[in-house]
Amino acid sequence: MEIKEIELDQNTITEKDIITDKVGIMDIKAELNNNMECDIEMQVVNQKNIEKRILFYWSKIYSKTIKEGNGYGALKKSVVILIADFEFDRFKSIQKYLTKWKIREEDYPKIVLTDVLEIYIIELPKYSKYAVDEKIESLNLWVKFIKNPEVVIMINKNDSKTVKETKKAINKAKKKLEELSNNEHERYLAELREKYTRDQYEIQAYGYDKGVEEGKIEGRKEGKLEGIIEGRKEKSIEIAKSLLTQNIDMEVIIKCTGLTKEEINEIRKK
Incomplete structure (x- = not known):
C-alpha cells in the first residue's frame, strides 16, 4: 500500500479557531493507491463523545467519495486514524497501543458487514508499554517521532527496505516541521x-x-x-x-x- 497523494488543510488557522476547538480536525487527508481515502486526526485533550466524533468524521469522508450521478458502487473505502495523547477509559484492558475497528456481526465476530469502514486508534501513552511488536516496526518509528519530534532517526545498513523508507519519510517530515517552526x-x-x-x-x-x-x-x-x-x-x-x-x-x-x-x-x- 502506497500513498498516492497527501492534502493538507490549506485554510488559514486563526486564534479563534484554536480556542473554539476547530483545529485538529481532519488534519491530513491522504489518497492511497488502492483507491482508499484516509484522514488522520490528532487529539490532545480527552473530550466528550470522541467515539461519536470519529464516526462523524468518517461519514463525511465516505460521503464525499461519490460524485453526483454515480451509483453507490462508486463509494470508496474510507479510513480514519485517530492519534490520541490519552488513554480511552473503555480500552484500559486492551494491551496494545494500536486498535483497529470495523462493523462486525455480534454473534459471529469474524464476519464483517463491509470493509469500506476502518477506524484506527493510536493511544500514545500506551506506546512505551506495548511497542515491542516487530511486525509494526515502521509504525513504532512514526509514533516515536510523534511523541518526540527531536528524536534522531538513523538509517542502518541492516534495516529492511520498508524500515529504510519509513526512516527517510520521518526525516523528511522532521525537516518540514523545522521549517514550520521557523515561521x-x-x-x-x-x-x-x-x-x-x-x-x-x-x-x-x-x-x-x-x-x-x-x-x-x-x-x-x-x-x-x-x-x-x-x-x-x-x-x-x-x-x-x-x-x-x-x-x-x-x-x-x-x-x-x-x-x-x-x-x-x-x-x-x-
Whole structure:
C-alpha cells in the first residue's frame, strides 16, 4: 500500500479557531493507491463523545467519495486514524497501543458487514508499554517521532527496505516541521494552541480535585458533585479574565469557558 497523494488543510488557522476547538480536525487527508481515502486526526485533550466524533468524521469522508450521478458502487473505502495523547477509559484492558475497528456481526465476530469502514486508534501513552511488536516496526518509528519530534532517526545498513523508507519519510517530515517552526506566525499559533490545551487540562484536573476535596468534607456524593462544578466554574472565570485582557471575541470566550454572556460582562466590570 502506497500513498498516492497527501492534502493538507490549506485554510488559514486563526486564534479563534484554536480556542473554539476547530483545529485538529481532519488534519491530513491522504489518497492511497488502492483507491482508499484516509484522514488522520490528532487529539490532545480527552473530550466528550470522541467515539461519536470519529464516526462523524468518517461519514463525511465516505460521503464525499461519490460524485453526483454515480451509483453507490462508486463509494470508496474510507479510513480514519485517530492519534490520541490519552488513554480511552473503555480500552484500559486492551494491551496494545494500536486498535483497529470495523462493523462486525455480534454473534459471529469474524464476519464483517463491509470493509469500506476502518477506524484506527493510536493511544500514545500506551506506546512505551506495548511497542515491542516487530511486525509494526515502521509504525513504532512514526509514533516515536510523534511523541518526540527531536528524536534522531538513523538509517542502518541492516534495516529492511520498508524500515529504510519509513526512516527517510520521518526525516523528511522532521525537516518540514523545522521549517514550520521557523515561521513566526506558525510558531505563535502553536504556542497559543499549547496554552489552550494546557488550560483544558487544568479545567479538568482542578474541577476533579476540588470535587474530591468537597466530597470528603461533605461526606456524600452531592458534595463531591457540587465541588466539581464549583471548581470548574472558578477555573472558567480565571480563563475568561485572561481572554478578556487579550480582547478575545465574546462568542469565543463563551465557547471556551461555558460561561454566559451576562457572567462574562460581570467579570469585565470587576
